Structures are given as structure tokens and as C-alpha cells.
Amino acid sequence: MTESGTRGLSFGEIADRYDRFRPGVPAAALDWLLPDGCETVVDLAAGTGALTRRLVDLVQYVVAVEPDPRMRETLARNCPEARLLPGTAERMFLPDGSADALLISMAWHWMDPRRAMPEIARVLRGGGTFGVLWNHRDLSVSWVADLDRFTRAQRVRESGRGVAAQAPSRDVMDPPTGSLFSPLVELRLTWSMPVTAEEIVGLMGTDASAIALSTEARHAVDERVAGYLRAELGLSGDRTIDLPMACRCLRTTRNPDAAP
Template sequence: MSTVSPTPGPDPETHARRASSFGGQAAAYAAERPGYPDAAVRWALEPVAARGPLRVLDLAAGTGKLTEALVPYATTLVAVEPDLGMLSELHARLPDVAAVAGTAERIPLPDGSVDAILVGQALHWFDLGRALPEMARVLSPGGVLACLWNIDDHRVPWVRGLKEVSRVGRSLKDWKAESAFAPTPDFPATEQAEFAHAQRRTAASMAATIGTHSHVLILSEAERTALMARILDYLHKTPETASGEFDLPIVTATIRSPLAP
């Protein structure tokens, strides 16, 4: 089975370090990362929405940012997350949601047990050669896999300038449905949609949000301090962000792929 990454990634060692970097900053992640717009969640679930009682899996759920948005739609909702620090934060924030340790490559659920799998901000960390068949295993016939990414809208000039200062590598042009994963017998076709979103920030909270990105989390203390100083300097000197609160424009890029009959 052929798979591809959304963009050329770092070397395997750096990729692994970045993938495992979030747990130590789980509280900051929960506080600073944006949630997901309702319109994107509804579109993701649309292929199975008419089923009535809906069984939904939030895979690689992190601290529950996407889980929270799924609560109104799922009759049965399960969150699976490999990092125990992130899982602990999810339990604290959403104590009524069933949340268990597990990975995309080994999902701790029975065959055909969910109608939809949603993945927020995480598909690019998966070993897709193992994860896609495993997701197909736990989906019921006609179920859907949907993946969402919150991407700062770099088409806006000041956001593009912030991207350059903060060294955030991906932009909207990188996120196309065909680049998320190659077609497989289980998931032969994908659809893509984009949804406008925003997060209210200040210069300090914007810097804190960037501080939860994996490329920052693996920096040395000196490198991280220097980067945060550059980011704050840019935000304090930029008219759109210099005076109190502002809206960070975001696009939630979403793909969905029904399970093959």
C-alpha cells in the first residue's frame, strides 16, 4: 500500500522527537491551542449523520480539543491518545468522556465498533501503512474517516510575517486532500473542504500558542527563549497585533474518506 506525507518531513529521529514532545506541555496545549469550528465537524460527520445513534472515535485526541466539539453529535464517544500526559489533561477537562490509551496503529477497540473516526491535527504523525488498515478495521460498514487541521491563514500579510519569524513550515497550499494519504483499497477516495475559523489572542497568548508547536518544544532553552523574544518583538511592532486583543485568522482544512464497501 502506498502512502505519502502532506509535506516533506524532518529526518526520522527529529520526527519521533517532535511527535513525543507534547505531553510535557499538555496543560499549555489545552490552554493555548484553538478548538474546531462546528461547521467542519458537521461536514466531517455528514456521510453518517443519518444513522441515528452515532458511535464516534476521536483518534490521537490529545487534550480533547476536537473531542469537546464532538460531544453534541456522538451518542457514544471514545477518545484514544498515546501520550499519558495529554490523556490526563483530557480526563481532567472532559471527565464524562471515555478516554483510553492507544495508538492509531493499535486501536484498543473491537472490529466495526464505530461509525466515524475523526483525527484532529495528528494524521501526519501516524505510520499510515499500519494506521489506515487499523482504522478500517474498527469502522463499521459505510463508516467515515475524517481529518482536520487548524492552519493559520498565511494569505493574510501579518500572519505570513509571523510565520516567517516563528519558522512555522506548513501553509494552506500544502494541505490538499490528495496529499494527506494516497488512495488505498479501504479508503479509495477523499473529499476536501475548508472552513473559516479564528482564535482571540494577545501578543503573549499568540507567542504561547506557537510555544506549543513541536518544532519549538524540541528547541534548547536558549533557542526557545530567543525565538519567543523575536515573536513578541514582531507582534508588538505589527499594527494588527500591537494593541491588546486581536483575532488570529485560521482555516480548518478538513478531509473525509468513506470506508469502501
Template sequence: MPGMMTAEEQEKYRQAGSFGAAADAYERGRPSYPPEAVAWLVSEDARTVVDLGAGTGKLARALRVPGREVVAVEPSVGMREQFSQVLPDVRVLEGTGESIPLPDSSVDTLVCAQAWHWVDPERAVPEAARVLRSGGRLGLVWNCRDVSVPWVAELDRILRDCAAAPTEDRQVERVGVPFGPVERQDFRWSHSMTAGEVMDMVASRSYVITLEPATREELLGRVRALLDAKRPMEMPYVTECYRAELGLL
């Protein structure tokens, strides 16, 4: 309950619940995931895969292959509605990392994209283990803007100046038992984007959604000015991937 949380926890709770209000911008502005990253996270023989914290289905689209069932789990009503418009043939359920509405030992792989930093690992780790079959895999993935590119570094400075953009705690080190060692692999790639899509990407960040209107407009104005000056045609990313297998200790 929010009233029982610390101030820091309440802010995290508020930001985590903000995405539904920006589902359209999220769909337009957020990137997909490179095929090689998805192949590293999910084995070819996985037949039932859960997309946890599925958002508008950016990862779910990449997870679908013939003979595989993809099930989405997403807490936000607005996100689930957007997901169903984009992927009407994929089952999407209301749930969280701490409460996954699926039976025990029913899933081959569970992948969480851009969302593990929102969960409580003490509850989410055993819950992931509950729904996974023995030897099943937990995959965690984040698309991170490549700040080694100068204009992207400038964009990050604007976000930190105006919105105090947080440094996300991946919480990967808190996976632990009953999972085996966590492996990591990074993938560098670029996503073609218009200036409008970059604006949507910025507007869909939780820490931007929850800003006071005047501060948000100041931030978006500075981003527009940067894009007008640099006119980028793509966004460079580093996709951070982590995986661990259940019961292999």
C-alpha cells in the first residue's frame, strides 16, 4: 500500500503506475528489440513464453514464432488496451511480477523487458520460479540509449537537468536461488526514428509523465531544440540482456 511506503518507494510506485496515461506515445516512441538479443534470451525450443510487463507489445512482437505461444502480463489498463489493438491474437492478462496469473510449472521462458527494476525481487523471483518449468529460463532486457554518441549524451543531460532522470537499479544481482548464475550479453544496434518519434520516446518516460506541466514543457522544448539542431535519423542503442536458468545451481 502506498501509505505504508517510504517517500522513495511512493515515488517509484507513482512512476510505475504512470504509463497507461502515455500508452500511445509509448507505442510510437519506444523501440523494438534486435533479433539476435531475443534469440540469446529465448531458446529455440521454448514453446510457452511469458512477456512480463509487456507494455504495448514491443517485445511480444519479436517473441512470436511458429509453434510458440506468447502470453503477455501487464498491470496497466491503458497499456493492455493498446497491446490488444496491436496484437489482438496474443493473450494479455492483468498481473505483475509479484503476482503472475498462470499455473505452476506452465512456462518455458519468462522475459521481462524494461520492467524488472519496478519489481520487488523478494516476491518476484519466487513467483517467476513458480510459473517456470524445471530448467526454464528467466530473461531480463533493457534497451539503453548509447550515450557514447555525442548528441545522445546531450539528450541525457537535458533529461537529467529537467527531470532528474533516475539511474535504474537493474536488481539483477538479486535474482539468486532457485536460479543459477546470471549471464549477460550486450547488443549494439540502431533504431530508425523521426524527430517526432524521439519526442514520443521522451514523453513516454515515467519520470517525464509525472512532471509538473510547466517543467515537462520546458524539457520537451529543450529536446525539440536539440533535435532541430542535430536532425538525427536513428537512435543508437545498447541492449543489455541477462538470463538465468531455474534449478541449475
């Protein structure tokens, strides 16, 4: 596992929160990513199963691969319909050519492309689909960007590092297709979901920079974010607001004649 992949295991520390507050995947994205007649799909780096739970309603056989045992425990409890396996993008315990599709949601940046792409190609049948998606708060919307800046500033304050609260980079290298896959095609879409103040606070607290804080520091940031939502958006209690989201999807096809 890569160093960044090891850091990715820190999400298991907040598995219950991650499971409760992380958004699902919009239906339009899955309609575009899943190939016609898909019978077996692998959800790689499945986490607590936000994508897995959608896939079991669409595909007959779903395999969720997740390296963190704390995440797997939550996923197994909430989505027993899926087959759950340990593993990483660099090593999956699955037979050659066993999947019609393999999808990765919000986790490609934790993987080593040089080792992951041949392994993904090995697991996919010839002509199978590999898809990657990112599903973020839409920072092109002014109030969402303002909330994001405020929250990052509070994390910096609690971390004690005294560095500028710069915007998180969205510049993740796309999967290299090489000879194993066809050229990537892209879909971008926007959607929204109704959320309460509690749900926004919970979602913000699943960011990687939040998980790096101590439990006490995370709680302090949560309290300040809740106060910001009350003061700036008048959001508290059961009142909801539509949270704008942006989803970027990439799709490619496994070349039947290329050996991984």
C-alpha cells in the first residue's frame, strides 16, 4: 500500500460518522457508468458503502473491496447483500476476468496508478468498464465556498500550525489508460440534497483535514461551524437547505486483447 493509501486508513477512525453523513451517488452518474447487461460489479475502496448500497439495487452481484477493517465492519452491517472482501487497488483477491465493471468513488487519489491499473485490468473481463467518480460540495456556489473557507480556517486554528487555510486541491491525476484501456470519456453533472445544520456539520467533519485533528479539536470545529450556519444562513434544528453538489465521472473500457 502507498503512503497515501496508509493515510487513507485514518477514515476508519470515524467510520460511523462517515457512514451517516457522506452523500450518496446521483442516479445519473450510475446510469452513465454501468455498462448494459452488467451482472458483476466491484466497488473498490468501498468505505462504509455509500456507493455499494446503490449498486445492490442495480446489479445482481456486487463485490465491495475495502482495506480498513473498521469500514468493512460498518459496511457489512449496513449492506449484507454485497460480498465484502479485504484488499486494495494494488491487490484484489478476485479471479482474473471476474467483473463486468469496477468503480471507484472518491478514492482514486489514495492509489498507486502504476500498480493499480494492471490489477484493475486483471479483474475486469475484456470489454469491461472501469469508472472513477468524485462527488464534492460545489464550491462554485458562493455560500458553499464561504462555508468551506470558514471551516478550513477553524481547522487550521485548532491544529496549531498557523498556516494559511488554502482551498483543497481538486487536481488529482486521472487514471492512465495506456494500452490496457480505451481513452477516458468524461461526464460532469450537478445535483443537490436537502440537509439540516447537523448534517452539514457532520459532512464537513468527514474531510481528510478534519480527521487529522484530535477528537477535542474536531468537536470545537463542529461547534463553530454550527454557529456559523446559524448566524450566516439562519440554519438550525430541523430546517433544511439544498446543498449544491458537483460530480465528475470518468469511464473507460478494458481492451480485450491487451494483457495486464
